[in-house]
Amino acid sequence: MPPSPPVLAAVERRRALYAAELSLGTDRFTGPRRDDCPWCGSSRLRTRLRGPDLLQRKPGTFVLDQCRDCEHAFQNPPLTAEGLAFHHGDIHDGHLEDFAERLLAAGSGRRRHRHAARAILALEPEPESWLDVGTGRAHFPRTARELFPYTAFDAVGTTGRVEEARRAGWIDEAHRGQLTTPGVLARLRSRYDVVSMFHHLEHTPDPRAELHAALAALRPGGHLLVEMADPRSHFAVLLGKWWLPQGQPRHLHLMPPANLRAELEARGCTVLRTDRRAPHIPHDLSAALALALSHAFPAPDAPWRTTPPSALRQTLRAALLGATSPLVDVAALLDHTLAPLLRRTRFSNTYRLIARKERPDGPADD
Numbered sequence: 001m002p003p004s005p006p007v008l009a010a011v012e013r014r015r016a017l018y019a020a021e022l023s024l025g026t027d028r029f030t031g032p033r034r035d036d037c038p039w040c041g042s043s044r045l046r047t048r049l050r051g052p053d054l055l056q057r058k059p060g061t062f063v064l065d066q067c068r069d070c071e072h073a074f075q076n077p078p079l080t081a082e083g084l085a086f087h088h089g090d091i092h093d094g095h096l097e098d099f100a101e102r103l104l105a106a107g108s109g110r111r112r113h114r115h116a117a118r119a120i121l122a123l124e125p126e127p128e129s130w131l132d133v134g135t136g137r138a139h140f141p142r143t144a145r146e147l148f149p150y151t152a153f154d155a156v157g158t159t160g161r162v163e164e165a166r167r168a169g170w171i172d173e174a175h176r177g178q179l180t181t182p183g184v185l186a187r188l189r190s191r192y193d194v195v196s197m198f199h200h201l202e203h204t205p206d207p208r209a210e211l212h213a214a215l216a217a218l219r220p221g222g223h224l225l226v227e228m229a230d231p232r233s234h235f236a237v238l239l240g241k242w243w244l245p246q247g248q249p250r251h252l253h254l255m256p257p258a259n260l261r262a263e264l265e266a267r268g269c270t271v272l273r274t275d276r277r278a279p280h281i282p283h284d285l286s287a288a289l290a291l292a293l294s295h296a297f298p299a300p301d302a303p304w305r306t307t308p309p310s311a312l313r314q315t316l317r318a319a320l321l322g323a324t325s326p327l328v329d330v331a332a333l334l335d336h337t338l339a340p341l342l343r344r345t346r347f348s349n350t351y352r353l354i355a356r357k358e359r360p361d362g363p364a365d366d
Contacts, residue, residue: 010303011301011302011303011308012303012308013303014303015303015304015305015306015308017303018303018304019306021086022059022304022306026059026060028080028082028083029060029079029080029082029083029086029087030060030077030078030079030080030083031077031078031079031080031083032077033076033077034065034074034076034077034078037067037069037070037072037074038072038074038206038253039067039070039072039074039208039255039259040067040069040070040072040259042067042068042069042070044067044068044069045065045066045067045068045076046065046066046068047063047064047065047066048064048065048066048073048246049063049064049240049241049246049248050062050063050064050241051240051241051248052248053087053248053249054241054242054247054248054291054294054295055247055250055291056087056302056304057295057299057300057302058086058087058249058304059304060087060249062075062248062249063075063076063077064076064246064248064251064254066231070256070258070259071231071232071255071256071258071259072253072254072255072256072259073231073246073253073254073255074252074253074254075248075249075251075252075253078205078252079205079249079252083249084205087249087250088203088249088250109281110139110143112278112279112281113139113140113143113144113198114143114144114146114147115278115279116140116144116196116198116225116227116278116279116352117140117143117144117146117147117148118147119225119273119275119278119352119354120194120196120223120225120354121147121148123223123272123354123356124193124194124222124223126148126150126151127148127151127192127193127194127222127223128151128152128193129151129152129154129191129192129193129194130144130148130151130152130153130154130192130193130194130195130196131154131155131156131188131191131192131194131195131196131217132153132154132155132156132171132195132196132197132198133155133156133179133195133196133197133200133210133214134156134157134158134197134198134199134200134203135155135156135157135161135162135165135171136157136161137161137164137165138155138161138162138165138168138170138171140196140198141153141155141165141170141171142170145170152172152173153170153171153172154171154172154173154174154175154188154192155171155173155174155175156175156176156177156178156179156184156188157174157175157176158176158177158178159176160176162174162175162176163176175187175188178204178210179210179213179214179217180204180206180209180210180213185213185216185217188217189216189217190216190217190218190219190220191217191219192217192218192219192222193218193219193221193222193223194218194222194223194224194225195214195215195217195218195222195223195224195225196224196225196226197210197214197224197225197226197227198227199227199228199229199245199350201226201228201253201255202228202229202245202251202252202253202254203250203251203252204252204253205252207252207253207255208263211226211260211263211264212267215264215267215269215357218357219357220357220358220359220360221356221357221358222356222357223272223354223355223356223357224264224269224354224355224356224357225352225353225354226260226352226353226354226355227279227350227351227352227353228254228255228257228260228350228351228353229245229246229251229254229349229350230256230257230276230348230349230350230351231246231254231255231256232256232346233245233346233347233348233349234345234346234347235284235347235349239284239288242287242288242291242292243284243288244283244284244287244288244291245349245350247291257274257276257351257353260353261274261353264353264355267359268357268358268359269355269356269357269358270355270356270358271353271354271355272354272355272356273352273353273354274351274352274353274354275351275352275353276343276348276350276351276352277343277344277348278343278352279348279350279351279352280339280342280343280348280349280350281349281350282332282335282336282338282339282342283332283335284335284347284349285331285332285334285335286328286329286331286332286334286335288331289327289328289331290328290331293320293321293324293327293328294321297316297317297320297321298313298314298316298317298320299313299317300314300317301314
């Protein structure tokens with residue numbers, strides 16, 4: 001269906017703002033290119049992929065480099081603070097089509113969140129407090145409450161959705177901003193028995209600092225639960241720029257589980273579990289097909305376009321999306337049919353790591 005009148009009105013209100021922003025040029029949206037790996041410092045880099053913004057079609061071409069030594073993948077050159085605001089600021093503000101919203105929500109499956117909560121239940125039967133970092137619409141706290149009815153769930157998020165979740169009663173406290181923001185971390189230091197981060201580190205400019213902040217929010221003996229896209233998944237090679245977990249410019253870093261494990265152990269933590277099966281999200285083929293079809297069709301209207309597409313082009317796009325929707329449904333069925341097998345192989349796209357913070361003081365609380 002074509003966009004509703006309220007959506008069209010919102011687009012027009014923001015079009016002038018984007019025009020003024022783009023008139024200043026886009027070079028300021030990226031910083032200097034790095035010659036070394038931000039994780040291990042190696043200078044042995046290779047280009048993993050190069051591509052445009054396939055989801056929003058904002059201007060720019062983005063590069064994901066990978067370290068040949070530690071396999072850490074990172075956006076290079078990275079987005080600056082202005083670039084992050086431009087490319088990420090309104091991705092959840094209602095300017096995406098329904099199919100794009102579904103793609104972004106694909107990792108919020110209730111069944112997967114229940115499994116993650118049960119993994120903590122076996123280690124910490126009755127935590128007093130739990131912090132979910134990068135909570136989005138608080139899908140995980142809403143689900144985890146069913147297993148932990150007496151736990152206080154708080155959340156950190158960079159958009160107004162975290163405050164909406166508090167008003168809806170899905171979380172107890174809402175903290176807007178980055179966890180690494182000094183004011184936020186000062187309020188949360190050493191308060192929690194569990195800290196969770198679901199596909200959050202991929203979107204942070206400095207995942208190591210974000211990881212350290214998460215440990216600082218934990219009490220000694222508390223548990224950290226992290227889920228991340230696995231850059232070693234065979235789907236990354238098979239699908240390339242169409243693989244949703246490495247879509248640009250939203251994903252700034254991808255790190256293999258060995259890197260995350262080594263960093264946590266260096267901070268005095270004990271890694272208790274690493275799981276590559278249960279966290280697998282069966283959406284690789286359907287998401288890639290949806291992106292490819294959408295990109296092949298006439299571009300949708302958006303506030304960063306200088307002029308809106310004609311009514312004919314919008315109608316044509318809507319008709320094509322509707323006509324090809326059954327193909328995406330078939331791909332989704334294939335994703336789910338193959339999932340029991342693929343999650344046991346290197347095609348698994350996500351890993352989960354659970355660690356216990358051991359030290360009350362020192363590096364783990366920096």
